[in-house]
Amino acid sequence: MRETAQILREKGLKVTPQRIAVYNMLLSTSEHPNAETIYKALEPTNPTMSLATVYKTLDFFKQLGLVQELNVREGSSRYDAVVKCHPHTVCTECGQVRDLYMDDLTDIHxxxxxxxxxxxxxxxxxxxxxxxxxxxxxxxx
Amino acid sequence: MRETAQILREKGLKVTPQRIAVYNMLLSTSEHPNAETIYKALEPTNPTMSLATVYKTLDFFKQLGLVQELNVREGSSRYDAVVKCHPHTVCTECGQVRDLYMDDLTDIHxxxxxxxxxxxxxxxxxxxxxxxxxxxxxxxx
DNA sequence: TCCTAAACGATAACTATTTTTATATAATAA
DNA sequence: TTATTATATAAAAATAGTTATCGTTTAGGA
Structure with a gap:
């Protein structure tokens, strides 16, 4: 795996521990967390992290195409480090969000x-x- | 067209001028308005209408399956009196939201x-x- | 017509997000 | 390495969309 620091640098972003933490967290999970969840997950190991920084960092990443924003009828957005457009399933009972790959759909659309x-x-x-x-x-x- | 009043009554809702106005407005448009837009459209002819009532009415309608809520990467939700699930196109420049009908997709999904x-x-x-x-x-x- | 539960309007409160501001830090050049 | 400087940060305040509260009004049945 390429260094997260290097990826950020290539995108013209200054490399900070907070940005590395957020990006690595998104890379390591498949549960499509929202800003709040990301913040809560990182807080124990990054005690100086703030929720506003998570929001701003996600916004940067989104604009640079490092992450994808996902709206699934919840109050807040979820985020995915898999940038390529792909379908999702959302369970209306437990809230679980999963990826779903299906290339032939794209052609139809x-x-x-x-x-x-x-x-x-x-x-x-x-x-x-x-x-x-x-x-x-x-x-x- | 069946009377709006009758439809509301069948759903167990009390019939009020506000509810009739909101539902008729949604029936008559294809632009998928949000709560604010609905309120602004109705205000001139319904001077006592309040935004809170629009929100509450839309929530009732949604729960009873009279309208569909639509999230298209905007701050606010849009609403559609066409309840059946159907695809939409969203222009990222002018914000226009249009319906798109395609039954064979459903089978694939x-x-x-x-x-x-x-x-x-x-x-x-x-x-x-x-x-x-x-x-x-x-x-x- | 009268009664009562439900709906209304005004506004306060709330939640997710953005902006502000003062401070801290990463990248760059000396 | 160190000094410089632009950028990033945390905390707090502001904002936008939405929901809750509460006193008043109204729809629909007796």
Whole structure:
């Protein structure tokens, strides 16, 4: 894995412990955390970290294409270090957000957009429903 | 068209001028307005209307399945009287939000979800990009 | 018409986020 | 290395969108 510090430097960002911490945290998780969750996760090991810095850092990262923002009908945004547009599933019971890969969908969407004379920059597909775990709980309960 | 009053009554809601106004406004537009826009549109003809009532009314309608809430990377939610899940295009320049109908997509999504053991309740597809009008403006400018 | 629960409007409160400001720190050049 | 300087930081205050509160009004049934 390339050094986080180097990636930040290449993007023209000054390298600070806070930025490294936020980016590494996002790289190491697949749970699509929001700003609050990121802050809470980093606080123990980075006692000087502040929530405002997390927000500002995420905003920088977003603009530079280091992270992706995700809105799933919650009050706050979630973040993903996987920048490429990809679909997600969101469990309406436990709130779990998971990635979902499906390249052939993109082609269909592009064809559709072409018909509409709409130039697609990014397509966002979110499937809301019940995840396997919650379905099982229903069956048992 | 069925009377708005009757629809509200069937849903167990008391029929008030405010609720009728909000619902009719949503039925008559295709621009997916947010609460603020709805309020501003109704204020002239309903001088006693308050923004809080618009929010409360939209919340009722949402819970009863009379309207659909839509989040398109803006600070505020937009609303649609078309309840059935359907894709949207969002122009990142002018902010225009349009409906997009495509039934065969649903089948693809369902098949995909089945493989994942995920029970889909609602699928949300949003294409972000540049609308035809804004593309034309670019070409001219 | 009268009664009562529900809805209303005004405004305060709340939450997520952004901005401000004074201080601290990273990158650069000497 | 050290001094410089622009940028980043933390904390607090401000903001925007939304929700809660509360006294008043109204819809719908008796």
């Amino acid at each position: 592009k064809k559709l957009a072409k018909e509409l004379d709409f130039e697609v920059e990014c397509e966002q597909l979110i499937l809301y429903g019940i995840c396997a775990d919650c379905q099982r709980k229903h069956a048992e309960g | 369902k098949k995909l979800a089945k493989e994942l053991d995920f029970e889909v309740e609602c699928e949300q597809l949003i294409l972000y990009g540049i609308c035809a009008d804004c593309q034309r403006k670019h070409a001219e400018g």
